[in-house]
Amino acid sequence: MSLESMLRRAERFGEAEIFFMKGRTIEARYNRDMIEAGLEKIFQGYGLRLNVKGRVSMVSFDLEKEFDRALKSAVKMTKYTEPVKGYHFPEKKDYQKVKTWSKQVSELEFADLVNIVLEGIDGIKETGAEPMQGEVSVSETHTYIENSNGVNFSDKENGISLGFGAKRGTGSGFDFWESGVLDFAPRELGKNAGREAVENSKAKKMGWDGKIALHPDIIDEFLSVILDWIDGDEVRRKTSPWTGKLGKKVLGELTIVEDPWIPYFPGSTSSDDEGVPTKKKVLLDKGVLKTFIYDTITATKVRAESTGNGFRHGGSKISIDVTNIVVDFPDRESMDGWDNCIVLRSLMGYHTINEKTGDFTLTVDHGILINGEKRIPVKGCVFVGNLFDVLSQVELASKEDYRWGDLITPYLLTRGRLVT
Amino acid sequence: MDFGLDLDKLQRELERYEFAEANLLRSWRNKVLLENGNVRDLMVSANVGIGIRVLIKGSFGFSFSTDPRNWELVLKEAVKLAKANPRPMRSKLSKEKVYQDKWVVRPRKSLDVSIDEKAGLVQETYRSLEIPSKVKDIQIYYVDVKAKRLYLNTEGAFISQSYPRTRIFLSATAKSNFVISAFESIGGLYGLEIFDKIDGKFQEAVNNAKNLLKAKRAPAGKYPAILDPHAAGVFAHEAVGHACEADEIVNGTSILKDKLGKRIGSEHVTIIDDATIPRGYGSYGYDYEGVPGQRTVLIESGVLKGFMHSRETASELGTRSTGNARAGGVSRFPLVRMSNTFFEKGDYSLEEMLEDIKEGVYIYSSTGGSTDPNSGFFQFTAQHGYWIEDGEIKQMLRDVTFSGNFLDILHNVEKVEKDLKVGGAGLCGKFGQSVPVGDGGPHVFVKEVLLG
Numbered sequence: 071m072s073l074e075s076m077l078r079r080a081e082r083f084g085e086a087e088i089f090f091m092k093g094r095t096i097e098a099r100y101n102r103d104m105i106e107a108g109l110e111k112i113f114q115g116y117g118l119r120l121n122v123k124g125r126v127s128m129v130s131f132d133l134e135k136e137f138d139r140a141l142k143s144a145v146k147m148t149k150y151t152e153p154v155k156g157y158h159f160p161e162k163k164d165y166q167k168v169k170t171w172s173k174q175v176s177e178l179e180f181a182d183l184v185n186i187v188l189e190g191i192d193g194i195k196e197t198g199a200e201p202m203q204g205e206v207s208v209s210e211t212h213t214y215i216e217n218s219n220g221v222n223f224s225d226k227e228n229g230i231s232l233g234f235g236a237k238r239g240t241g242s243g244f245d246f247w248e249s250g251v252l253d254f255a256p257r258e259l260g261k262n263a264g265r266e267a268v269e270n271s272k273a274k275k276m277g278w279d280g281k282i283a284l285h286p287d288i289i290d291e292f293l294s295v296i297l298d299w300i301d302g303d304e305v306r307r308k309t310s311p312w313t314g315k316l317g318k319k320v321l322g323e324l325t326i327v328e329d330p331w332i333p334y335f336p337g338s339t340s341s342d343d344e345g346v347p348t349k350k351k352v353l354l355d356k357g358v359l360k361t362f363i364y365d366t367i368t369a370t371k372v373r374a375e376s377t378g379n380g381f382r383h384g385g386s387k388i389s390i391d392v393t394n395i396v397v398d399f400p401d402r403e404s405m406d407g408w409d410n411c412i413v414l415r416s417l418m419g420y421h422t423i424n425e426k427t428g429d430f431t432l433t434v435d436h437g438i439l440i441n442g443e444k445r446i447p448v449k450g451c452v453f454v455g456n457l458f459d460v461l462s463q464v465e466l467a468s469k470e471d472y473r474w475g476d477l478i479t480p481y482l483l484t485r486g487r488l489v490t
Numbered sequence: 491m492d493f494g495l496d497l498d499k500l501q502r503e504l505e506r507y508e509f510a511e512a513n514l515l516r517s518w519r520n521k522v523l524l525e526n527g528n529v530r531d532l533m534v535s536a537n538v539g540i541g542i543r544v545l546i547k548g549s550f551g552f553s554f555s556t557d558p559r560n561w562e563l564v565l566k567e568a569v570k571l572a573k574a575n576p577r578p579m580r581s582k583l584s585k586e587k588v589y590q591d592k593w594v595v596r597p598r599k600s601l602d603v604s605i606d607e608k609a610g611l612v613q614e615t616y617r618s619l620e621i622p623s624k625v626k627d628i629q630i631y632y633v634d635v636k637a638k639r640l641y642l643n644t645e646g647a648f649i650s651q652s653y654p655r656t657r658i659f660l661s662a663t664a665k666s667n668f669v670i671s672a673f674e675s676i677g678g679l680y681g682l683e684i685f686d687k688i689d690g691k692f693q694e695a696v697n698n699a700k701n702l703l704k705a706k707r708a709p710a711g712k713y714p715a716i717l718d719p720h721a722a723g724v725f726a727h728e729a730v731g732h733a734c735e736a737d738e739i740v741n742g743t744s745i746l747k748d749k750l751g752k753r754i755g756s757e758h759v760t761i762i763d764d765a766t767i768p769r770g771y772g773s774y775g776y777d778y779e780g781v782p783g784q785r786t787v788l789i790e791s792g793v794l795k796g797f798m799h800s801r802e803t804a805s806e807l808g809t810r811s812t813g814n815a816r817a818g819g820v821s822r823f824p825l826v827r828m829s830n831t832f833f834e835k836g837d838y839s840l841e842e843m844l845e846d847i848k849e850g851v852y853i854y855s856s857t858g859g860s861t862d863p864n865s866g867f868f869q870f871t872a873q874h875g876y877w878i879e880d881g882e883i884k885q886m887l888r889d890v891t892f893s894g895n896f897l898d899i900l901h902n903v904e905k906v907e908k909d910l911k912v913g914g915a916g917l918c919g920k921f922g923q924s925v926p927v928g929d930g931g932p933h934v935f936v937k938e939v940l941l942g
Contacts, residue, residue, distance in 0.1 A: 107575075110568075111555075114557075127533075130537075132538050150529055150532060180574050240864050309627050422859065422891065427889075452869075489942070
């Protein structure tokens, strides 16, 4: 049965939407310096949503033959959900053309992934560290969205992800890369992980109250909490600390932009999973909160427009999420000049950050005290603080930008306290 | 069990290889999200899949499809991947008893009712709550799964498992000049009888959200502490359990790698992983390698007694699998994972633990923790805590965290409660694979923890 046939049949009961995704991933998994396994996944799944006078239901299923049962469930559920007055599925609009698929990635086979793994492992070994477990994987997905209001969107995307973990004694290191093109050097990633493990094996606990530089990995983890505070649904429910703060200065001088259109980036897409075109938007401009983000249902509830941020994760319901994030800060300088500061590389226990107050107590997994010519590795002490404070007190950013998954950011220099 | 394929033929094909195994799963899932009493989302999903793993000359190949009818292609791809490996690990599997068995857990109250009836039960739960004015938002999330899993392998194993798994979670958010939340989660291999298990726990979470608005920040420094059963369970899982997973031992990435048979904690410490807890959230009949789930003693009276194994790690360390090979669904490669992990009960009452504490902290539940098994450093955050003074539980504390090396904590355990409550429901996310796990335990008294 075609998606259009499914749509027509569902439309007998109200506004309908069919989402379909199919894809394939291949993975080379390594352990120590050997290839543990080759893995492949071929998957597909449907999502059916019905909207009957603002009452919306959702069913997901893997196989086409489940459609009749899915439709029956969807129809029944619309009788029981709370209505959202004036709600409609989105209408057809034009989409920005975004580069999300490359031929070179699509042509990668298991043997290519093995070669990438072995190159990375060689890089780790060159530093005197040992490789740990990890994997290199390539994925390709095709997405289709059709609804009763004319949305008829399809797209394909692919990408490669590399993770290299290394150890030396009780020290460990890690580096990774995600991209839609072959723009990486596996040996260098392996070397980065290896060097980090060697350095980390000599690390000691240390108390500190002073300048702290944050690695992009840490900024990424901190932003995953902060960006929940601009989630339109959290704001509607008044559970976000930034409720009522639109237009106000909330985070020092940081500028945070969501850019779904960066070519071949992991989060890039021209549409969200409801068929709403994505937009490039400034979330914070020099610390001033510029917008909240919405899916269609939340937007209707608060009489706003969807910002193209309704996404599905696996077979789950639509939830509000961001794509690629770009961080900027007005004052930049080379990190070579950063002295008497601890560069924090990785922390443990991000999921224990208090998501409402921003308070955190995180164990330092890897840090380096820069003191003149000396580099002194640090670990095991505890970074205590508050996300608002740490990000509001940023004084400087590195001249260079760095990529970390779907984030582009400089290192940020702020102040903080480590306790032993 | 209907997977739409010829299982005899699949079994015969698997037997052609040095080692091959198939895991098939069919599941039906219902979800209800209630927002402040209103049904915000209802969702139904039906999922199916087959994962086949082969081992050829020490090399694993694994393939998965959402359509089990494609099993021949899946098997072919798995074989192709195993054979294409230029630098195999020379993996082997331990020799284990081969089972042909059915493992069935039936819900006491059937899940075969419509989703709107389930939504009605969630609404009743909400209506039973007394909600203080400071509590501005209550979300109740209910999910149930009816699963049928089938396992076959080259050695002739043929195991079917049918079970329900349900979880109900409440989040209460209170607001004054700041926003703060409290949570409670209940889960297990239950049917709709899960609603009978709530028993005041959700009301307690709602009250906690309100009370947290007035709670003081926990002090920093070294204090004696009592971990409540859930906190003790999460500590047993995060800090100790991960370091006892044999893949960490084999890879040399656990601080416990050369400590088997040695004392690593006080005589009061006995820690167990047990997949056979009746209706435990992390319980199962057989793991993803066809080995029965079992009770494994990790630490006994302070001495490290064993690790959790898959067939691969058991072979490498010359022992038997403990039935801990689990995967986040049949689309994933099995790893060594915990089931229900907890401190074994001791000899003391909670009152006896409290009486010797002049100044200390009662650690209430957990929002999570993490450990570096290689160094033993851990980080733990409680939902909240209470100040203990002269043997009495006093005012509420927020932002209660403690950290350090878990071996120090194990040596500092001085008393363990004589009651055991295993009933926690959580998800463990090792290597990005989420599996249901249970925890709990007795109250545990630690003479010194580093707070803040």
